[in-house]
Amino acid sequence: xxxxxxxxxxxxxxxxxxxxxxxxxxxxxxxxxxxxxxxxxxxxxxxxxxxxxxxxxxxxxxxxxxxxxxxxxxxxxxxxxxxxxxxxxxxxxxxxxxxxxxxxxxxxxxxxxxxxxxxxxx
Amino acid sequence: xxxxxxxxxxxxxxxxxxxxxxxxxxxxxxxxxxxxxxxxxxxxxxxxxxxxxxxxxxxxxxxxxxxxxxxxxxxxxxxxxxxxxxxxxxxxxxxxxxxxxxxxxxxxxxxxxxxxxxxxxxxxxxxxxxxxxxxxxxxxxxxxxxxxxxxxxxxxxxxxxxxxxxxxxxxxxxxxxxxxxxxxxxxxxxxxxxxxxxxxxxxxxxxxxxxxxxxxxxxxxxxxxxxxxxxxxxxxxxxxxxxxxxxxxxxxxxxxxxxxxxxxxxxxxxxxxxxxxxxxxxxxxxxxxxxxxxxxxxxxxxxxxxxxxxxxxxxxxxxxxxxxxxxxxxxxxxxxxxxxxxxxxxxxxxxxxxxxxxxxxxxxxxxxxxxxxxxxxxxxxxxxxxxxxxxxxxxxxxxxxxxxxxxxxxxxxxxxxxxxxxxxxxxxxxxxxxxxxxxxxxxxxxxxxxxxxxxxxxxxxxxxxxxxxxxxxxxxxxxxxxxxxxxxxxx
Amino acid sequence: xxxxxxxxxxxxxxxxxxxxxxxxxxxxxxxxxxxxxxxxxxxxxxxxxxxxxxxxxxxxxxxxxxxxxxxxxxxxxxxxxxxxxxxxxxxxxxxxxxxxxxxxxxxxxxxxxxxxxxxxxxxxxxxxxxxxxxxxxxxxxxxxxxxxxxxxxxxxxxxxxxxxxxxxxxxxxxxxxxxxxxxxxxxxxxxxxxxxxxxxxxxxxxxxxxxxxxxxxxxxxxxxxxxxxxxxxxxxxxxx
Amino acid sequence: xxxxxxxxxxxxxxxxxxxxxxxxxxxxxxxxxxxxxxxxxxxxxxxxxxxxxxxxxxxxxxxxxxxxxxxxxxxxxxxxxxx
Numbered sequence: 046x047x048x049x050x051x052x053x054x055x056x057x058x059x060x061x062x063x064x065x066x067x068x069x070x071x072x073x074x075x076x077x078x079x080x081x082x083x084x085x086x087x088x089x090x091x092x093x094x095x096x097x098x099x100x101x102x103x104x105x106x107x108x109x110x111x112x113x114x115x116x117x118x119x120x121x122x123x124x125x126x127x128x129x130x131x132x133x134x135x136x137x138x139x140x141x142x143x144x145x146x147x148x149x150x151x152x153x154x155x156x157x158x159x160x161x162x163x164x165x166x167x
Numbered sequence: 168x169x170x171x172x173x174x175x176x177x178x179x180x181x182x183x184x185x186x187x188x189x190x191x192x193x194x195x196x197x198x199x200x201x202x203x204x205x206x207x208x209x210x211x212x213x214x215x216x217x218x219x220x221x222x223x224x225x226x227x228x229x230x231x232x233x234x235x236x237x238x239x240x241x242x243x244x245x246x247x248x249x250x251x252x253x254x255x256x257x258x259x260x261x262x263x264x265x266x267x268x269x270x271x272x273x274x275x276x277x278x279x280x281x282x283x284x285x286x287x288x289x290x291x292x293x294x295x296x297x298x299x300x301x302x303x304x305x306x307x308x309x310x311x312x313x314x315x316x317x318x319x320x321x322x323x324x325x326x327x328x329x330x331x332x333x334x335x336x337x338x339x340x341x342x343x344x345x346x347x348x349x350x351x352x353x354x355x356x357x358x359x360x361x362x363x364x365x366x367x368x369x370x371x372x373x374x375x376x377x378x379x380x381x382x383x384x385x386x387x388x389x390x391x392x393x394x395x396x397x398x399x400x401x402x403x404x405x406x407x408x409x410x411x412x413x414x415x416x417x418x419x420x421x422x423x424x425x426x427x428x429x430x431x432x433x434x435x436x437x438x439x440x441x442x443x444x445x446x447x448x449x450x451x452x453x454x455x456x457x458x459x460x461x462x463x464x465x466x467x468x469x470x471x472x473x474x475x476x477x478x479x480x481x482x483x484x485x486x487x488x489x490x491x492x493x494x495x496x497x498x499x500x501x502x503x504x505x506x507x508x509x510x511x512x513x514x515x516x517x518x519x520x521x522x523x524x525x526x527x528x529x530x531x532x533x534x535x536x537x538x539x540x541x542x543x544x545x546x547x548x549x550x551x552x553x554x555x556x557x558x559x560x561x562x563x564x565x566x567x568x569x570x571x572x573x574x575x576x577x578x579x580x581x582x583x584x585x586x587x588x589x590x591x592x593x594x595x596x597x598x599x600x601x602x603x604x605x606x607x608x609x610x611x612x613x614x615x616x617x618x619x620x621x622x623x624x625x626x627x628x629x630x631x632x633x634x635x636x637x638x639x640x641x642x643x644x645x646x647x648x649x650x651x652x653x654x655x656x657x658x
Numbered sequence: 659x660x661x662x663x664x665x666x667x668x669x670x671x672x673x674x675x676x677x678x679x680x681x682x683x684x685x686x687x688x689x690x691x692x693x694x695x696x697x698x699x700x701x702x703x704x705x706x707x708x709x710x711x712x713x714x715x716x717x718x719x720x721x722x723x724x725x726x727x728x729x730x731x732x733x734x735x736x737x738x739x740x741x742x743x744x745x746x747x748x749x750x751x752x753x754x755x756x757x758x759x760x761x762x763x764x765x766x767x768x769x770x771x772x773x774x775x776x777x778x779x780x781x782x783x784x785x786x787x788x789x790x791x792x793x794x795x796x797x798x799x800x801x802x803x804x805x806x807x808x809x810x811x812x813x814x815x816x817x818x819x820x821x822x823x824x825x826x827x828x829x830x831x832x833x834x835x836x837x838x839x840x841x842x843x844x845x846x847x848x849x850x851x852x853x854x855x856x857x858x859x860x861x862x863x864x865x866x867x868x869x870x871x872x873x874x875x876x877x878x879x880x881x882x883x884x885x886x887x888x889x890x891x892x893x894x895x896x897x898x
Numbered sequence: 899x900x901x902x903x904x905x906x907x908x909x910x911x912x913x914x915x916x917x918x919x920x921x922x923x924x925x926x927x928x929x930x931x932x933x934x935x936x937x938x939x940x941x942x943x944x945x946x947x948x949x950x951x952x953x954x955x956x957x958x959x960x961x962x963x964x965x966x967x968x969x970x971x972x973x974x975x976x977x978x979x980x981x
Contacts, residue, residue, distance in 0.1 A: 054685045056945075059908040061675045063915055064345065065668055070919040071334065072664035076977045078924050078969060082931055084337045085962060086915050089938055091344050092954075093911075096945050098352045101693065102686040106946040107701060107713035108790050119688070120713070121946040122697045125351075127717040128300055129950045131729045132344060134794055134883075135307050137957050137965075138736030139337055141890045142311060144969040145740035146318055146330045148894065151973040153323050158979050162327055173724075173850040180731060181837050187738075187830040191823070228724040230848050230855035234696045237724045274745035278738040285735050292728070304728035308735060315739030326743070342671075349678060355694035369691065376678040383674075714949045782952075790948040798956035805964055887961055894968040 056097035063090030077147045077157045081140055088136040092129045099125030171214050172226040172241045175249060175295060176305075178207050179288035186281040196280040197264050203284055204256050207291070211250035218246040219647055221654075225297070233358045240297035240359075243651035244502065247644075248294050248426065251506040252419050254633065255513045256287055258626035262517050263411040265623050266524055270409060275319045282319070283412075286312035286420065293423045297434070299347045299357045302427055306343065310336040310391065313420045316412040317404055328403035335400045339390035346383030349376050359434040366439045381436065381446055385428065392424025394450070394487060395457030398480045402464075405476035410520025413472060417479045418513035422505050425486055433655040447491035454491065455585050457484035462592035471519050471531050474596060475512065478555060481589060482508045488582055489570040497573025498652035499645060504566035507554065507637065511563060514630040515551035518544050521619045521627065531600060535607030541618050543628065545604050550631045552597040554638070557590045562637035565645070708853065709860035710787040710869040718792070719872040719879075723851045727836050730879060733886045734833045737893075741826070744893045759810055768810045775803035783880030787869045793876040797883025804888045813895045825889040832882035839874050907941045922977045928966040935959035 067087025071080050099122035107120040151157060154165055182203025190196035218224065223242035227233065241249075260283065271279060289309025296302040314336065318329035347357075353369040353376050356362045370377050386397070393401040405417045428450075436444060461480035468474040482504070489501035521544045522537060523529055538545035554563035567586060574583040618624065637644060683690040700713055700721070708716040718726050759765070779800035786792025808816045843852035853871040854860055861868035914934035918927045935958040943951040 054679060054682060055905060055908060056685050057679055057682055059912060061672075061679065062912060064341070064675075065672050066912075066915045066919055068338065068341070068671065069664070069668050071338065072668065073661040074919070074977075076924070077330070078966065078973070079919075079927070079977060080334055082918055082927060082966070084334065084341075085931070085958075086918065086934070087341050088337075088344075089935070089954075089958065091341060091348065092950075093938065093941065094345070095348045096942050096947050096950060097685060098348060098690075098692055099947065100686055100945040101688050101690070103688075104946055106790075106948050108711070108948055120701050122692060123700050123713040123717055124697060124722075125692075126714045126947045126950050127722060129947070130714070130718060130794060130953055131300075131304065131725055133950070133953055133957055134729050135304075135340075135732050137961055138311065138732050139307075139333065139340075140962055141894070141965050142314070142736045142739045142743075143330065143333055143337075144965050145743045145890075145894055146326055146333070148969055148972050149318075149321075149743050150323065150326050150330065153326070156979060157973055157977075161979065162323075166324055166327065170844055170850065177837055177840070177850070180727075181834060183731075183738075184734065184830040184834040184837070187826040188834070191826075227849060229720060229843065229851040229853060231721050235699055236721050239724075272745060275742040278742035278745075281738050282735065282742070285731065285738070288731070300722075301725055301728070304725050304732070307732050308728055311732060311735040311739060315735060315742060318739065319742040321743075345675075351692060352682065353691050355692040355696060365691075373678075373681045373683075375681055379674045379678045383671075712949070791952050792949065795949075795952045795956050798953070798961060802956065802960055805961075809964075890961075891964060891968065894965060894972070896972065 056100075057094060060090045060093035060097060063087070063093065066090075075159045077150070077159065078144070081143050081147070084143070085136060085140060088132065092132055095125050095129050095132070098122070168213075168217060169224050169226050171210050171217070172224045172239050172295065173228060175207065175210050175214065175241070176288050176292040178210060179203055179284045179291065183281045183284035183288065186277060186284070190277060190280060194264065194268070196277050197260070200260050200280040200284055204253060204260050204287070207287065208250065208253040208257055211246060211253050214241055214246040215243075215250045218243045221650065234356060234361050237301050238297040238358055238360075239295050241295045242654065243647060244655055245294040247502070247648065247651065248505065249291050251509060252290060253287070255418055255509050255630065256283075256415065258630050259283075259411045259414050259513060259517070262520070262623055262626040265620060266411060266520055267409055271319060272321075275321065279316060279319045282312045282315040283415070285309075286316060286415065290419060290423050294426050296427075296430070297359045299350065299359075299362070303340070303343055303347060306391065306423070306427065307340060309420060309423055310340070313416055317408040317416070320407070320409055322407070324403070324407040328400070328407045332400045332404045335390060339387040341387075342383045342390070343387035346380040346387065349380035349383070353377060359430070362435045363438045366435065370440050377439075384431065385446055385450065388424035388428045389450070389453070390424075392421050393480055393483050395453045395460065395480070395484065398457065398461070398483075401480060402473050402476040405479065406470060406472040410472075410516055410523065413476075414513040414516035414520070417476060417516060418509040421479060421483055422486075422509065425483065425490070425505065429490060429655070433657075437657065447493060450487050451491035451582070454484040454487035457481065458488070458585060458589040459592075462589060462596070466592075466596045469530050469532060471522075471529055471534070471600075472516070474531065475515050475519065478593065478596070479508075479512060481593065482512070482555075485567070485570065485586065485589070488585065489573065492574050492577045492579055492582055493656065494573040494577035495649065495652040495656055496576055497570050498656060499648045500566045500569030500573055502648050502652060503562075503569060503641075503645065507562045507566050507634070510630050510634045510637070511551045511554040514547055514627055514634065515555070517627045517630070518548040518551065521623060524623070525619050531603070534600065535603050536609030538605040539609065543618055543624055547627045547631045548604065549601050550634060552601050554634055556594045556597050560638050562634045562641065565638060565641040569645070705863070708869060708872060709863050710872060711864065712787050712789065712792070715787045715792050715876070716869070716872065719875045720853050723840075723875060726875070726879070727840065727851070730833055730836055730882055733882065734829060737829055737886050737889045740890060740893050744896075764810050768806050772803045772806055775806070776800060779803060779884070783876060784866065786876045786880075787872055788864065788866075793879030794883055797880040798887060800880065800884035801887025801891075804884070805891050808891055808895060813892060816892060820888060820892075822889075822892060825885055825892065828881065828885040829889060832878050832885060835878035836875060836882075839871055839878065842871070904941070904944055907937055907944070910937050911941070923975065924970050924977060925975050928963060928970065931966070932959050932963040935962065
């Protein structure tokens with residue numbers, strides 16, 4: 046019963062695993078660029094979760110709709126798509142800014158390794 | 168008049184957009200910033216007058232009523248915070264005109280003004296949000312802008328601190344967004360008022376999901392507001408930024424997470440079953456940890472700005488603890504402490520900036536006898552230190568007094584004891600500074616022109632004057648906040 | 659064991675999320691709590707209220723336009739912060755700006771491809787309310803075409819084509835355009851960012867100029883995103 | 899999206915994420931990340947969110963990859979810094 050249950054929630058499971066993989070990469074890797082990659086994976090994990098909430102079996106995407114009364118057509122939840130769009134843009138902004146700091150730090154210190162930066166500072 | 172609620176955030180945003188268009192040369196960026204903050208302050212003052220009569224403004228952006236559109240809610244609580252934040256901002260912007268221009272190159276300087284305004288817009292947006300996703304968006308604006316004003320300073324330690332802050336903010340943002348999506352999954356709402364009605368039913372069907380969502384939101388906002396075990400980014404970030412930037416970050420920006428959790432609890436969670444309402448107790452435990460460990464770390468610091476940064480960890484603990492008591496008197500103290508700490512910590516960082524600007528000294532041990540060289544600066548520093556410790560007749564005393572009274576009234580003498588004990592601790596790291604500054608013997612003879620120029624000095628003294636007034640005649644403010652606190656707690 | 663706190667945090671979050679997973683509403687169900695009256699309102703009323711067939715665009719640029727303004731601001735903030743960081747003097751190591759390629763095939767092909775990409779980008783921006791896409795995707799495609807130019811011809815020639823000062827002014831102007839459209843609603847006697855409620859004509863459904871303020875905002879966002887992408891890439895490539 | 903294609907996409911995403919986290923070569927990680935983003939866009943298309951899919955393909959797979967490439971071009975390619 047449990048396994049069937051999990052199978053039906055495979056999308057949630059996968060998105061949570063992506064979130065955790067990203068978080069783990071972000072917190073434990075010493076390389077700064079790798080940390081930013083982890084951040085991106087973590088965020089796409091959340092977006093997959095959000096999009097999965099909005100999906101329902103047998104629905105259409107609410108994009109190209111005809112006017113007039115709909116005869117039994119059901120659509121996915123448009124609010125979640127809107128939220129995810131906003132989230133994607135925010136994620137890209139954060140990535141760009143983080144990478145520009147990383148480039149500047151590399152110019153000044155010649156390393157991408159957090160531990161070495163720590164040593165250089167003290 | 169209701170449009171003021173949205174103008175409160177739109178004015179600073181427009182100012183930020185104007186800087187790259189019209190503020191490209193000379194000190195035009197400064198003028199744009201100053202004008203914008205003046206307008207924002209006026210707007211906040213008008214809102215304070217309107218909401219002070221006890222009516223909150225609910226503004227529907229784009230005329231779409233709540234569950235469909237975004238609601239902005241300005242009550243006495245957020246109007247008062249917005250007004251005091253803009254006042255601190257006014258002083259900081261006026262101060263920055265001289266201090267920042269020689270530290271930054273023209274391009275970075277231009278964006279410094281813009282980022283300062285974006286930070287203000289983000290903070291005001293957070294304090295007036297009444298929609299979970301809107302809250303998230305403004306949280307991101309202020310976090311990115313806060314990292315930005317740390318990293319404008321082209322030095323290795325600032326860059327590293329900004330990157331650490333940015334990555335941890337991203338973790339916090341991830342937790343917050345996941346929390347929001349869990350809540351949306353079980354309720355289908357984002358608006359606060361509708362969430363409050365939908366949440367009890369959701370708790371009945373899926374209690375663990377709601378609990379996990381609340382835990383994730385608390386972790387995210389706790390990280391952004393430097394709640395105890397999650398404070399590790401703060402000392403680096405706040406001590407390596409430019410002094411006016413530290414004043415804003417330490418005085419105001421850390422409060423945004425507290426305000427967000429405050430609002431969330433008061434308008435959404437307090438209507439739910441007991442499991443969900445357990446959040447404040449959990450926060451209280453962490454707050455006590457922050458008050459004790461923050462004070463211990465502050466005592467061991469040798470750098471003035473780092474010491475001030477650790478003191479912020481302690482003060483954040485006070486505010487969380489008083490909030491968790493859930494008593495109107497303690498809550499009045501907590502709100503008042505948010506404002507008092509903004510004024511005092513702003514003033515302390517700006518005075519530290521004056522000393523660094525004039526003498527280049529950052530170490531506490533080097534500050535022997537600085538009061539004889541720079542008496543006005545030292546007076547400001549002393550007012551700040553006294554307020555932080557909570558000596559009677561200072562504004563810090565008023566807020567701590569209300570916190571203690573409220574805790575006793577709510578039957579939590581332990582919380583009152585911790586607040587008193589932590590005040591004693593703060594005396595241990597603030598008094599040596601004051602004593603050395605006034606009575607120590609300077610190592611070198613005084614320089615020829617000791618005090619900083621008046622254009623930098625008067626903003627600091629202005630903040631000092633406001634703090635003193637708040638300390639000596641607190642009644643009008645306390646009365647307004649008392650009503651706001653009762654309203655927030657639904658009494 | 660240096661990473662013990664981080665691992666503990668990850669395990670704690672994993673445990674909490676695993677607990678929620680077992681009681682979460684089933685994936686893809688039609689009677690989950692999220693499919694409530696709010697969603698039905700968007701789907702049932704949107705065609706009459708905002709008048710465009712793309713409901714997602716209607717939510718982004720009309721119902722929740724205030725969030726999208728915040729989102730445009732986040733982009734603006736990122737550009738500002740990145741520009742301020744990278745504007746500083748070069749560090750100890752010499753900055754290696756990106757070099758131009760001298761591959762003839764790349765140069766000729768990119769010259770031919772760029773106009774088509776730009777036309778497609780403009781199409782996606784302008785028809786965002788009628789088909790998938792919209793300001794964000796289209797602006798990215800427009801910005802991407804200029805990124806291709808940057809990668810093939812190098813930062814120096816790009817800076818001659820699009821001076822960095824223009825990029826910054828465009829950034830501020832496009833973001834302010836959003837505020838202006840919002841204030842238009844106030845001037846027309848409704849609330850900030852109001853569309854049909856302020857009496858903005860919605861036009862004929864399905865036509866290019868329909869949706870009232872949605873179309874105007876989409877245009878501004880397209881320009882904004884294109885400017886942002888170009889600014890970010892130029893700054894990151896160095897040599898500004 | 900219970901079909902086997904969807905399940906395959908999810909497995910591919912997980913494998914890609916682990917590869918990105920494990921590989922020491924940053925350039926290779928970037929390329930794998932671009933593939934990850936494209937498959938993510940496909941998944942969203944199947945979940946009936948074409949707007950999100952187009953934006954992810956343009957921003958996630960396109961711009962983010964370019965940003966990483968520029969950052970690697972101006973810093974270093976490998977994670978190992980013993981050299």
